[in-house]
Amino acid sequence: MQALTGPExxxxxxxxGHRDLTPGESLGLVLLKSPDHTATLQLRYxxxxxxxxxxxxxxxxxxxxxxxxxxxxxxxxAMPGCSATG
Numbered sequence: 001m002q003a004l005t006g007p008e009x010x011x012x013x014x015x016x017g018h019r020d021l022t023p024g025e026s027l028g029l030v031l032l033k034s035p036d037h038t039a040t041l042q043l044r045y046x047x048x049x050x051x052x053x054x055x056x057x058x059x060x061x062x063x064x065x066x067x068x069x070x071x072x073x074x075x076x077x078a079m080p081g082c083s084a085t086g
Contacts, residue, residue, distance in 0.1 A: 001030065013041055 004010050013032035021027040026047040033040050052060050 001032075005032065011041070013039065 001015050002010075005013055005015055011032070013034055015030070016033045017031040019029055021029055021044070026049075028045050028047070030043040030045070031040070032043070
């Protein structure tokens with residue numbers, strides 16, 4: 001989300017909300033809107049946790065560290081009018 005909404009190279013949109021479409025499962029929705037409310041972008045996603053094979057554990061750990069360093073594991077704001085889980 002930071003890359004999509006970044007001031008230098010991102011879209012002129014603000015993160016407005018996030019929610020799980022099926023609480024406790026892997027489907028979710030992210031809502032981005034323009035500051036003047038003339039544009040809306042909804043991103044739907046499906047997370048899937050692939051089993052990590054032993055020979056790839058170090059690679060996945062390195063990817064996770066890089067993502068954490070950039071995102072700080074930041075949670076997304078709740079979708080307006082909805083109870084949030086993420």
